[in-house]
Amino acid sequence: xxESLLRAWDGEHAVVRYDAPSGAWIFVCIHSTVLGPAGxxxxxxxxxxxxxxxxxxxxxxxxxxxxxxxxxxPHGGGKAVLAVPALPEGDARRALLHRYGELxxxxxxSYRTAGDxxxxxxxxxxxxxxxxxxxxxxxxxxxxxxGTARGVLHGIRxxxxxxxxxxxxxxxxxxxxxxxxxxxxxxxxxAGEGAEVLVTDVDEERVAASGLEGVSAGDATGxxxxxxxxxxxxxxxxxxxxxxxxxxIVAGSANNQLATPEDAERLHERGILYAPDYxxxxxxxxxxxxxxxxxxxxxxxxxxxxxxxDSLRELFAGAAAGGITPVAAAERLVAERLAx
Ligand code: NAI
Numbered sequence: 581x582x583e584s585l586l587r588a589w590d591g592e593h594a595v596v597r598y599d600a601p602s603g604a605w606i607f608v609c610i611h612s613t614v615l616g617p618a619g620x621x622x623x624x625x626x627x628x629x630x631x632x633x634x635x636x637x638x639x640x641x642x643x644x645x646x647x648x649x650x651x652x653x654p655h656g657g658g659k660a661v662l663a664v665p666a667l668p669e670g671d672a673r674r675a676l677l678h679r680y681g682e683l684x685x686x687x688x689x690s691y692r693t694a695g696d697x698x699x700x701x702x703x704x705x706x707x708x709x710x711x712x713x714x715x716x717x718x719x720x721x722x723x724x725x726x727g728t729a730r731g732v733l734h735g736i737r738x739x740x741x742x743x744x745x746x747x748x749x750x751x752x753x754x755x756x757x758x759x760x761x762x763x764x765x766x767x768x769x770x771a772g773e774g775a776e777v778l779v780t781d782v783d784e785e786r787v788a789a790s791g792l793e794g795v796s797a798g799d800a801t802g803x804x805x806x807x808x809x810x811x812x813x814x815x816x817x818x819x820x821x822x823x824x825x826x827x828x829i830v831a832g833s834a835n836n837q838l839a840t841p842e843d844a845e846r847l848h849e850r851g852i853l854y855a856p857d858y859x860x861x862x863x864x865x866x867x868x869x870x871x872x873x874x875x876x877x878x879x880x881x882x883x884x885x886x887x888x889x890d891s892l893r894e895l896f897a898g899a900a901a902g903g904i905t906p907v908a909a910a911e912r913l914v915a916e917r918l919a920x
Contacts, residue, residue, distance in 0.1 A: 581631035589638045592618075593690070596634070597683060602676045605630040605663040606683060610691050611641035611656065614918050617689055618658030619715070619865070620644035621696030622680070622707070626664055633663030643835060643858055649917040650891065650910055651862040653869050658691045660684070667698060674706050681710030689713050694724065694868055715868040724864030725761025727885060731863020732762065732833050733769050734889030735855050736807055739829045742896040743853050744806075750774030753805040755795065755827070758812025759786040762833040762861075766811060767792055778805060781812070801825055810834040817854075822846045831855035844907035855892055856910040862888055 586594060591611035599606055610618040620641060627633040637659045645657025660680075668676055684693055684707070694716040695704055701718045708714040715721050736754065741747040749770060755778045756767040763781070767790055771777045779792045780800045787794035795803050801821040808827040810816045814836035817825075822843060830837070830852060837857045838844055847854045866884045870876040876884065892906075899909040 581629070582634060585631060585634055585638060589642075591638065591641055594634075594638065595683065595687070599676065599679060601679075602668060602672060603665045604668075604676060605633055606660070606680060607634045607637040607663070608658070608660045608684065608687065608691055609634075609637040609641035610658045610687075611638075612645040612918070613656040613690060614645075615649060615656050616654040617656065617713075618644070618691045619648060619655040619694070619869070620657055620659040620691075621694045621716075622660040622662065622699045623696040624662040624664055624667065624698040624703075626666060630663050633661045637661040640835070645918070646910075646914045647858040647862050647865060649914040650856075650859045651865055651888070652891075652917070653865060655692075655865075655869065659696075660691070660693055662699075673703070677703055677706040678710045681707040681714070684713055685711045687713075694721075694864075715872055721868035721871045723761060724867055726765055727867025727881070728762045728833050728861055728864040729765040729769065730882070730885045731866060731888040732766055732809065732811070732831065732860055733773075734863075734886050735860035735892050736770070736809065736829070736831045738889040738892040738896070739831045739853055739855050740807065742893065742900075743828050751776065752807065753778065754807040754809055755780065755800065755803050755805040756809045756811055757781075757797075757800050757816070757832065758810070758834070759783070759790055760811065763809075763811035764790065766809065766833070778803060803827075807831060810837055814857075815839045817843050817847065819843070819846065822850060822852075825850065825852060827852060829853045829855070831860050832857075833861040835861065838907070841907075844905045848905045853896065854906055856895070856907050859891060859895065859910050860888065 593610040595608040597606040641659040648655045692713040704717045737747040753776045759781045804826040807829040809832035811833045818839035
């Protein structure tokens with residue numbers, strides 16, 4: 581399994597380590613360093629088999645290259661996965677994070693990490709005890725969810741402007757799916773701008789705590805709204821769900837929203853404007869790199885995040901002029917930047 585996955589991958593360098601004390605498989609995948617050192621989060625997860633963890637890391641590392649290039653930041657793409665037999669706690673967790681930090685250090689800065697699923701800023705503090713190449717620790721860039729949410733808000737405004745002629749969100753109905761680190765602050769911000777916000781989450785308590793109007797998690801994709809903002813899981817846009825959508829725009833933070841590449845065309849044919857996920861959800865990267873590498877203050881960060889909206893405006897206009905999907909326009913932009 582590892583052999584076929586690695587052979588089919590178009591990246592630069594993959595490190596595979598079996599961590600005997602924990603039983604974890606560690607995968608560090610450096611997809612591209614063309615634009616700078618590879619950056620991307622560390623995901624800790626229990627997978628059905630180690631190869632599923634490797635497949636996740638390889639796929640996500642490529643998406644990071646696209647995200648960095650589209651955001652115009654001087655980094656390449658990478659991703660790490662700790663495929664654990666069970667989520668470790670206490671001393672065992674610390675020891676695994678230390679060994680992982682030593683492995684990343686041994687790569688000499690060609691891969692720089694941050695958080696992802698099940699890896700918090702506090703976990704990153706532990707990694708940083710053994711590794712200088714860590715973003716998103718508690719004392720520095722912190723939780724990237726807030727920057728991601730802010731970037732999605734700018735992206736939604738840009739999409740609304742393209743579709744309806746004005747970026748004003750007052751009176752627009754937006755469905756936010758998933759009220760986690762990104763969805764919760766996004767829903768609050770949208771409500772603050774006068775949008776009619778519908779929310780859905782498999783965790784009913786999060787819906788109740790939001791104080792916003794909830795819809796059932798089961799039929800979220802069929803809800804009538806102006807904007808559907810997927811901020812939970814990937815793969816919600818598919819041959820099965822796209823015919824049921826009753827929105828004008830899809831713009832949310834979830835990674836890998838399209839189940840297959842053809843779904844971009846399916847959305848286009850239905851007249852639904854789709855903000856490519858890796859463009860609209862780059863706010864976390866912008867936050868961490870801006871605060872930690874560039875030393876930005878809050879005002880500079882806000883300007884950096886607003887540029888996500890500007891990029892989308894250009895992409896939407898270019899796609900419309902060229903008769904192509906926004907996904908195709910984004911891929912073209914990424915290819916141009918990587919070819920320079
Ligand atoms: P999170 O884990 O904090 O929140 C996810 C929320 O979605 C939880 O409230 C969970 O109960 C809910 N959920 C899970 N499955 C669901 C379903 N089927 N239907 C409705 N709700 C469901 O995650 P976070 O950080 O808010 O990220 C959300 C998405 O955005 C993920 O796909 C993540 O990969 C992506 N993303 C996050 C970034 C960040 O900076 N946190 C950056 C870029 C992408």
